[in-house]
Amino acid sequence: MWNPHAGPLRIGIIGTGGIAHAHADALSTQENVELAVAVDLDPGRCREFAAKWGMQRTAPDLRTAAANGELDLVVICTPPASHMGLALEALAMDLHVVIEKPPALSLEQMSTLIKAEAASRGSVSCVFQHRFGSGAQRVLALHGAGRLGRPLVGTCNTLWFRNQAYFDVPWRGLWDVEGGGPTMGHGIHQFDLLVHLFGPWQEVTAFASKLARKTDTEDVSAGVVRFQSGAIATIMNSVISPRETSQLRLDFEHATLELEHLYGYDNDHWTLTPAPGSEELAELWAAAETNIPSGHSAQYSVILDQLKGGEVPPVSLAGAYPTMELAAAIYASSITEKTIRKGEINKGHAFFTRMDGHREPWKQQPAELSGEVPEKESANV
Numbered sequence: 001m002w003n004p005h006a007g008p009l010r011i012g013i014i015g016t017g018g019i020a021h022a023h024a025d026a027l028s029t030q031e032n033v034e035l036a037v038a039v040d041l042d043p044g045r046c047r048e049f050a051a052k053w054g055m056q057r058t059a060p061d062l063r064t065a066a067a068n069g070e071l072d073l074v075v076i077c078t079p080p081a082s083h084m085g086l087a088l089e090a091l092a093m094d095l096h097v098v099i100e101k102p103p104a105l106s107l108e109q110m111s112t113l114i115k116a117e118a119a120s121r122g123s124v125s126c127v128f129q130h131r132f133g134s135g136a137q138r139v140l141a142l143h144g145a146g147r148l149g150r151p152l153v154g155t156c157n158t159l160w161f162r163n164q165a166y167f168d169v170p171w172r173g174l175w176d177v178e179g180g181g182p183t184m185g186h187g188i189h190q191f192d193l194l195v196h197l198f199g200p201w202q203e204v205t206a207f208a209s210k211l212a213r214k215t216d217t218e219d220v221s222a223g224v225v226r227f228q229s230g231a232i233a234t235i236m237n238s239v240i241s242p243r244e245t246s247q248l249r250l251d252f253e254h255a256t257l258e259l260e261h262l263y264g265y266d267n268d269h270w271t272l273t274p275a276p277g278s279e280e281l282a283e284l285w286a287a288a289e290t291n292i293p294s295g296h297s298a299q300y301s302v303i304l305d306q307l308k309g310g311e312v313p314p315v316s317l318a319g320a321y322p323t324m325e326l327a328a329a330i331y332a333s334s335i336t337e338k339t340i341r342k343g344e345i346n347k348g349h350a351f352f353t354r355m356d357g358h359r360e361p362w363k364q365q366p367a368e369l370s371g372e373v374p375e376k377e378s379a380n381v
């Protein structure tokens with residue numbers, strides 16, 4: 001366990017591919033941290049990464065990396081299927097863990113991690129970096145102070161474009177490795193923010209389909225969500241939309257808040273339109289004192305502050321669970337053609353152990369895999 005008075009927080013980064021660089025970059029600007037060891041199955045990539053970020057040690061696995069006891073926190077940047085196993089290993093060593101999205105492949109895995117965290121002196125923070133930009137923080141503060149009134153109507157669009165080559169990487173588009181398509185892997189950032197700002201969700205009715213890519217998962221999903229407050233929002237998750245955008249629109253009683261960005265935002269990506277009679281909200285919104293971009297840096301600032309103070313750092317597993325549960329419910333509703341309520345997907349439910357309910361509705365057939373047949377639209381299932 002880290003004692004901030006005894007020295008810097010010693011960090012190991014596991015998985016040194018694409019997103020690991022965003023972590024190293026964000027951590028290298030924080031005080032009282034040491035990028036201690038890089039871990040990867042690929043020794044060449046690992047060495048290159050360590051050299052770039054000034055890390056003294058490399059290791060092929062976590063056990064070796066932690067063998068000398070000189071680690072306080074590990075950052076898991078590997079493909080999703082390995083997240084739970086690595087986090088369990090780290091928690092068994094009482095290490096703190098930062099885990100990339102999605103934190104696990106299923107609600108069952110989330111529950112296993114929550115139990116392991118309770119038995120460990122370590123903690124787990126799930127990466128949902130869009131919660132930490134000043135725009136989102138200000139919406140929460142205004143809403144918390146009662147200035148915005150009730151949440152009423154929302155739209156949440158993740159309309160991204162990933163070509164076929166993206167899915168040809170061996171671990172992509174497989175239920176066993178990624179846990180799903182754009183619902184689990186892409187739109188999850190944006191609907192995590194929706195739930196974070198709009199409050200607990202209650203039920204969802206959804207459709208998903210595979211329309212344009214050769215993959216085993218959906219390439220688009222859409223849901224209509226009712227929140228406990230009564231608010232209603234739509235969610236679109238797509239990786240087949242040529243004009244890419246990430247949009248969130250939140251209509252509260254007294255103002256509409258809108259966010260449009262792609263992979264990250266700052267204050268300039270937000271607008272507030274007051275309802276008639278609430279014009280003072282526009283002035284309040286324009287008077288922002290800080291502009292913190294969303295991103296790994298913003299989340300790490302809070303994680304490190306909390307760890308220094310001996311507090312549980314955000315986003316906890318319990319804090320990420322409603323987002324993972326919404327992902328599971330979008331899949332369950334799409335595949336079973338039923339409305340799914342929060343709390344319904346529990347132990348014994350097919351969608352508790354796998355996001356596709358073990359049905360693999362869009363699994364490619366051998367002819368598709370060999371490229372012998374043209375891409376076809378699959379039925380909504």
Ligand SMILES: NC(=O)c1ccc[n+]([C@@H]2O[C@H](COP(=O)([O-])OP(=O)(O)OC[C@H]3O[C@@H](n4cnc5c(N)ncnc54)[C@H](O)[C@@H]3O)[C@@H](O)[C@H]2O)c1
Binds near residue numbers: 017079
């Ligand atoms: N938060 C974000 O904005 C964001 C963006 C992109 C990716 N991600 C997430 O980050 C994770 C990694 O994605 P990526 O695009 O960086 O992947 P990547 O394929 O570029 O890198 C993964 C690395 O992990 C290594 N690896 C695999 N299994 C390992 C293991 N058991 N032990 C050690 N090393 C192992 C691989 O050799 C590879 O170098 C995924 O969960 C992805 O969803 C998050």
